[in-house]
Amino acid sequence: xxxxxxxxxxxxxxxxxxxxxxxNKGHAVTVLEQASSLGxxxxxxxxxxxxxxxxxxxxxxxxxxxxxVYVDALVLMDALSDEQVCAIPLDEPFRQRFGNPYAVIHRAxxxxxxxxxxxxxxxxxLRTGARVAGYDQDGAGVAARLADGERVKGQAxxxxxxxxxxxxxxxxxxxxxxVSGHTTYRSVIPTAMMxxxxxxxxxxxxxxxxxxxxxYPLQGWKVFNLVATVQNNATEAVAGEPVxxxxxxxxxxxxxxxxxxxxHAAESWKRWVLCDREPQERWIDGxxxxxxxxxxxxxxxxxxxxxxxxxxxxxxxxxxxTAAGDxxxxxxAYRERRLPRTTRLQLSSRAMGEYxxxxxxxxxxxxxAWLKAKSATDFFDSVEWLYGVRGMAV
Ligand SMILES: Cc1cc2nc3c(=O)[nH]c(=O)nc-3n(C[C@H](O)[C@H](O)[C@H](O)COP(=O)(O)OP(=O)(O)OC[C@H]3O[C@@H](n4cnc5c(N)ncnc54)[C@H](O)[C@@H]3O)c2cc1C
Numbered sequence: 001x002x003x004x005x006x007x008x009x010x011x012x013x014x015x016x017x018x019x020x021x022x023x024n025k026g027h028a029v030t031v032l033e034q035a036s037s038l039g040x041x042x043x044x045x046x047x048x049x050x051x052x053x054x055x056x057x058x059x060x061x062x063x064x065x066x067x068x069v070y071v072d073a074l075v076l077m078d079a080l081s082d083e084q085v086c087a088i089p090l091d092e093p094f095r096q097r098f099g100n101p102y103a104v105i106h107r108a109x110x111x112x113x114x115x116x117x118x119x120x121x122x123x124x125x126l127r128t129g130a131r132v133a134g135y136d137q138d139g140a141g142v143a144a145r146l147a148d149g150e151r152v153k154g155q156a157x158x159x160x161x162x163x164x165x166x167x168x169x170x171x172x173x174x175x176x177x178x179v180s181g182h183t184t185y186r187s188v189i190p191t192a193m194m195x196x197x198x199x200x201x202x203x204x205x206x207x208x209x210x211x212x213x214x215x216y217p218l219q220g221w222k223v224f225n226l227v228a229t230v231q232n233n234a235t236e237a238v239a240g241e242p243v244x245x246x247x248x249x250x251x252x253x254x255x256x257x258x259x260x261x262x263x264h265a266a267e268s269w270k271r272w273v274l275c276d277r278e279p280q281e282r283w284i285d286g287x288x289x290x291x292x293x294x295x296x297x298x299x300x301x302x303x304x305x306x307x308x309x310x311x312x313x314x315x316x317x318x319x320x321x322t323a324a325g326d327x328x329x330x331x332x333a334y335r336e337r338r339l340p341r342t343t344r345l346q347l348s349s350r351a352m353g354e355y356x357x358x359x360x361x362x363x364x365x366x367x368x369a370w371l372k373a374k375s376a377t378d379f380f381d382s383v384e385w386l387y388g389v390r391g392m393a394v
Contacts, residue, residue, distance in 0.1 A: 013309050017309060020124070133147045195265060302349045
């Protein structure tokens with residue numbers, strides 16, 4: 001059975017990172033991606049120093065660094081009063097402390113770096129138009145069942161097929177994701193359309209009551225990435241649906257003029273209704289394991305979903321290699337190492353939304369006072385577990 005490849009359902013950031021990590025350790029890997037071509041929707045993504053540690057371990061750190069924009073600070077603005085609440089500097093002291101920078105990057109660029117890494121690897125086979133419907137297994141191996149009836153055999157199957165993972169449906173069976181009721185509108189605009197006074201080299205968060213706006217430059221400052229979120233009790237999971245410009249403008253009409261001017265700068269928006277899941281311990285079923293959003297989907301408020309998927313990949317490659325042929329032991333060691341950290345992020349992401357991004361009234365004033373009192377060192381200390389190499393659990 002060891003001649004068989006390790007199968008990966010899903011060719012997103014997590015699946016490709018896992019393919020690369022496993023192939024680097026000498027395994028043959030087959031990625032089964034449902035889409036007819038490999039690609040990423042959406043635009044910008046923030047990646048912390050922990051993601052660069054992971055990319056380095058996968059051997060593609062320099063390629064990713066070349067595509068990133070290095071922001072100077074994480075800035076929190078109060079979107080009602082238009083005052084700066086805090087700015088966490090990301091310059092040399094931050095880089096020295098965490099051993100890597102904080103950056104923003106276009107998703108397609110990050111995904112492209114991983115695609116190129118996989119394509120250059122003779123042990124990785126990338127199959128598109130291959131939609132996994134489920135799996136069967138016996139003591140010796142596993143077969144991925146594709147939607148067209150084909151069965152693909154492997155020594156193990158990694159479910160890296162995202163929020164609505166069919167592999168998770170079989171491993172865990174916990175139904176549909178939890179719909180948060182938060183709707184995110186995303187747009188990308190040429191830098192010339194961004195209000196001039198707001199062309200900051202920072203990842204900027206305008207926090208309003210039950211809503212927020214994020215913006216940062218991307219792709220060598222050619223464009224600005226805009227993400228605007230509102231708690232509107234949406235009940236259905238939606239991903240990438242176009243919405244009327246006027247609807248977005250109305251949703252943020254209660255904010256101060258400057259944050260509103262960001263919303264008015266964009267003409268076309270797409271909508272996502274955010275979902276996550278309750279953390280749970282079951283990630284493994286025999287020779288099948290979950291990874292990335294399939295294992296631990298989280299709200300975006302810690303900007304860590306993709307970072308965690310890449311860390312998972314590094315860890316999985318390491319534990320499977322260390323288990324030296326005992327794949328069951330390798331998968332179990334991976335689960336044990338990754339579960340506490342990713343659970344903490346799922347829960348922290350919800351808490352960040354409630355206590356930092358969206359508080360209203362007295363809670364808003366408490367947030368401002370709490371964050372204004374913090375020094376840069378206080379902020380660095382509070383994210384040591386997340387960005388520091390020792391906390392990574394890989
Ligand atoms: C608005 C927003 C902002 C975000 N910002 C950040 C951020 O700043 N930083 C960060 O780190 N993370 C961020 N995230 C989270 C990040 O996007 C996800 O955590 C990450 O994309 C998960 O990667 P994945 O590979 O696990 O899953 P996905 O990206 O969902 O990839 C899954 C892949 O599997 C494929 N697939 C699905 N079903 C099947 C099937 N049946 N058979 C075969 N293939 C299948 C899909 O086509 C896809 O290619 C954000 C998310 C959102 C919604």
